[in-house]
Amino acid sequence: MPPAPRYLGLDLGTTSAKIGAFTADGILVKERSGAYPLHHPEPGAAVQHVEEIVAVAERLIQELLAALPTPPRGMSISCPMHGVLLLDAEGQALGPILTWADVRAQAVMEDFNETLRRDLLRRTGTPVHPMSPLVKLRWLARAHPERLAAATYLADLKSYLIDRWTTAGRLLDEQLASATGLLNLAGRDWDQDALRLAGDDHALALQLPRVVPAITRLSWRAEVAERLGVGEVALFIGGSDGCLANLGSGLLEPGKVSLTIGTSGAVRATHRGLQGDTEHQLFNYLLFDDYAVLGGATNNGGKVLEWTYELLRGHFPSIGAMIEAAVAAPDTDLRFTPYLYGERAPIWDALATAGFQHLRGHHKPVDLARAVLLGVTDNVIEILRQLEAATCPSEIIYASGGFTRSAGWVDLLAERSGRRVEVAHTPQASAFGAALIAVRGLE
Numbered sequence: 001m002p003p004a005p006r007y008l009g010l011d012l013g014t015t016s017a018k019i020g021a022f023t024a025d026g027i028l029v030k031e032r033s034g035a036y037p038l039h040h041p042e043p044g045a046a047v048q049h050v051e052e053i054v055a056v057a058e059r060l061i062q063e064l065l066a067a068l069p070t071p072p073r074g075m076s077i078s079c080p081m082h083g084v085l086l087l088d089a090e091g092q093a094l095g096p097i098l099t100w101a102d103v104r105a106q107a108v109m110e111d112f113n114e115t116l117r118r119d120l121l122r123r124t125g126t127p128v129h130p131m132s133p134l135v136k137l138r139w140l141a142r143a144h145p146e147r148l149a150a151a152t153y154l155a156d157l158k159s160y161l162i163d164r165w166t167t168a169g170r171l172l173d174e175q176l177a178s179a180t181g182l183l184n185l186a187g188r189d190w191d192q193d194a195l196r197l198a199g200d201d202h203a204l205a206l207q208l209p210r211v212v213p214a215i216t217r218l219s220w221r222a223e224v225a226e227r228l229g230v231g232e233v234a235l236f237i238g239g240s241d242g243c244l245a246n247l248g249s250g251l252l253e254p255g256k257v258s259l260t261i262g263t264s265g266a267v268r269a270t271h272r273g274l275q276g277d278t279e280h281q282l283f284n285y286l287l288f289d290d291y292a293v294l295g296g297a298t299n300n301g302g303k304v305l306e307w308t309y310e311l312l313r314g315h316f317p318s319i320g321a322m323i324e325a326a327v328a329a330p331d332t333d334l335r336f337t338p339y340l341y342g343e344r345a346p347i348w349d350a351l352a353t354a355g356f357q358h359l360r361g362h363h364k365p366v367d368l369a370r371a372v373l374l375g376v377t378d379n380v381i382e383i384l385r386q387l388e389a390a391t392c393p394s395e396i397i398y399a400s401g402g403f404t405r406s407a408g409w410v411d412l413l414a415e416r417s418g419r420r421v422e423v424a425h426t427p428q429a430s431a432f433g434a435a436l437i438a439v440r441g442l443e
Contacts, residue, residue, distance in 0.1 A: 006068060008075035008233065009248075009434030010061065011241060012053060012157060014038055014099060019060045020431040021068055024439045026248075028427040030067050032060045039096065046101035050085060050093050050160055057161075058228060065229050074438030075230070076214070076238030078430045079158040081179035081285075084136045086151035091163055091170075094151055098136050101299075103342055105130035105139035106350040116197075118278045124194060125274070125284035125292070126181035130350045134181030137198035148202035156180075159209040162237060166218040172209035173216070175239030178286040183211065185274045185286065214239040214288050215441045236441040243285055243293045244433030245400075246270050249426045252291065255395035257387065258424070259380065259413070261301040262401035267345075267383045268295035269391055277390035281348050288440075294390060296345025296383040300338040300376060302402050304354075307340055308372045315365040320406070326369035327408035333358045334367050336375035346382045373409070374416075381417045398424040 004023040011018045015038050020031040034056040039047050065071070082100035085093060109130065112120075117128040126132050130139075133156075140148050155163075159172045177183045182198060184191035189211060195203045216237045225231040238244065246268055251258050258268045272290050285293050309319040316322035339352035356371065388394055397419050403409050404423045414421040426432055 003070065006070070006072040007435040007438045008061075008064070008072045009078065009428070009431035009438075010057060010075065011078040011428065011431040011434060012057060012080070013241065014048070014080055014101065017053065017056050017060055018428055018431050019064050020428045020435065021064060021072055022432050022435040024436075026426060026432055028432070030064055031428065031431075032064045032067075034060055038099065038101070044102065044104040044106070046099045046103075047096035048083075048099055048157070049096050050157060053157060054161070054164070061228050061230065071232040074234040074236060074442050076236040076434045076437040076441070077158065077161065078238055078241050078244045078434040079156070079161075079176060081176060081240045081242060082131045082133055083156040084133045084140075085155045085157065085160055086147060087153040087155050087160070088150065089152040091153065093160070094147065097157055100131045102136070103130045103350045104143075105135040106342075108135060108138045108142055109350070111138060120181060120194060120197075121278050121281065123184055123186075123191060124181045125178050125183075125185050125286075127281045127283055127344070127348055128181065129344060129348055131344060132181040134194055134198045137203050141199040141202050145202060148199055148206070152207060154203070154206040154208050158237070162218065165221060165224050166235065167221055168218045170207075170209040171212050171216065171218075171237060173214045173237045173239050174211055174286040174288075175214055175243045177211045179240060179283070182208075185284070188286075212237060214437050217441055234438065234442060236437050238434045238437050239287070240285065241430045242266060242268060242295075242297070243287045244437070245429040246293050246433070247287065247436055248429035248431070248433030249398055249400075249424055251398060254392050257384065257394045257397045259384065259397050259399050259421075260401040261376070261380060261403035263301055263303045264297060264299050265301035265376075265380050265401070266295060266297040267380060267387055268293050269387055270294075271391055277386075280386035280390060281345065282386060282390055295387055298345055298379055298383060299341040299343055300354075300379060304338050304340050304372060304376050308369060312365045312369060316369075322369050323373065323406050324408055325366050326373040327406065327412055329366045329370040331370070331374075332363065332367050334363050334371040336368075336371040338372065338375040338379050346379065346386055373412070377409070377413055377416060381413070384417060384419075394419050397421045400424040400429065
């Protein structure tokens with residue numbers, strides 16, 4: 001019996017790329033991964049160099065295809081949200097990609113009053129925050145107008161890759177476009193008022209990619225197909241990491257929630273309709289058809305525990321041991337606000353700071369670790385509560401990310417949330433979600 005058809009999902013993240021070959025029912029057959037740096041050239045900056053990403057992505061595609069006995073049927077691409085890349089008239093990068101983690105645009109946040117923020121969120125589905133390309137463009141227009149003046153095209157990693165690898169030109173999928181703060185959800189096209197607000201005449205003069213559904217099929221450039229060996233592989237544009245993770249995890253029904261704690265964290269649910277939630281500042285990103293992904297992301301996940309371990313490493317043999325000790329420790333009156341890295345959801349304040357409350361001389365290192373663990377956990381649960389208020393109570397939470405390596409932490413989340421929690425077993429959910437786009441496209 002011939003093997004089941006394979007479908008590739010290429011997931012390009014903030015610091016690494018992963019590619020998996022999957023069957024249509026989610027069995028991971030082969031995978032490859034590779035890292036690239038996230039650069040911090042000045043305070044608040046978090047940028048990627050597109051050529052570093054392209055080199056890793058192309059190597060992984062070649063390696064995975066060489067490991068498969070037969071060519072896969074199709075492939076699509078997952079990319080991180082909120083990136084900004086300026087290109088010249090020849091389509092060459094004029095600098096690095098400004099990633100979601102770049103917070104220098106905080107300098108212009110005072111330009112957005114509460115009424116304007118709510119209106120933009122209602123129209124575009126993206127909270128007004130320094131992560132947003134809308135706010136990044138406004139910062140560039142104020143701090144570096146010469147960069148915008150020199151640019152011809154506004155792009156991101158996905159639209160750059162599509163132009164480089166295919167004959168389609170500059171396209172962007174609806175999922176990523178709806179995370180820019182510049183797309184009108186109702187019309188599924190660029191919002192001219194948002195563009196004007198983003199960068200005055202500079203942004204309006206930029207040429208933007210054409211927005212297309214995730215299932216859009218593309219044709220490889222001949223030399224790329226030959227170099228990468230993908231001539232027989234149907235390519236689809238794909239979407240964003242967060243939306244495709246929900247698709248790859250099978251979370252398309254009300255009451256099913258994805259909760260991830262890795263370096264950062266996110267809580268997401270899929271719903272139907274474009275009406276989002278402005279009261280709690282939840283994002284609302286297009287998935288496909290009339291499906292959208294509603295939720296919130298936190299900057300302060302496992303990275304806060306890593307910081308705590310560095311602070312207390314003389315008292316614990318490993319970060320895992322510290323977490324297990326914190327899980328087992330009794331509660332005290334010590335509290336920790338976990339905003340070490342500013343915050344997106346639930347408070348949307350890039351200048352927020354962390355701190356211990358009620359810290360006294362009798363508190364031990366394990367008490368500090370316990371307070372930090374509870375602070376991170378309760379912060380994610382607050383996002384969950386906001387999501388439930390906007391949709392419906394959670395029937396089940398599918399947990400993923402590095403925190404699931406601690407069964408005790410998972411149990412703690414269930415106890416404090418009062419919800420049923422199961423560890424998600426879908427390997428590489430974003431990559432599988434991308435592969436499913438190829439499956440859908442070939443049906």
